[in-house]
Amino acid sequence: MNDEQEQVILAVHVRGLDGMCAGCRAWWSRLTPYPCWQVDWATSRQARTITAWFLGGVR
Numbered sequence: 001m002n003d004e005q006e007q008v009i010l011a012v013h014v015r016g017l018d019g020m021c022a023g024c025r026a027w028w029s030r031l032t033p034y035p036c037w038q039v040d041w042a043t044s045r046q047a048r049t050i051t052a053w054f055l056g057g058v059r
């Protein structure tokens, strides 16, 4: 897994008009309440990456 995949996930897994995840429905025909676990995963990964980058820049 890399940063690009996280961005793709965040770009595809967006909230649909009915509050369900549009990405899960488009990719897997699955109705998942937004945010789905993939969005949770990508955002937490991204937060860690940003934190690591920030800490690295301070030192």
Ligand SMILES: [Zn+2]
Pocket: 013, 014, 021, 022, 023, 024, 025, 032, 036, 037, 038, 039
């Ligand atoms: Zn999703």
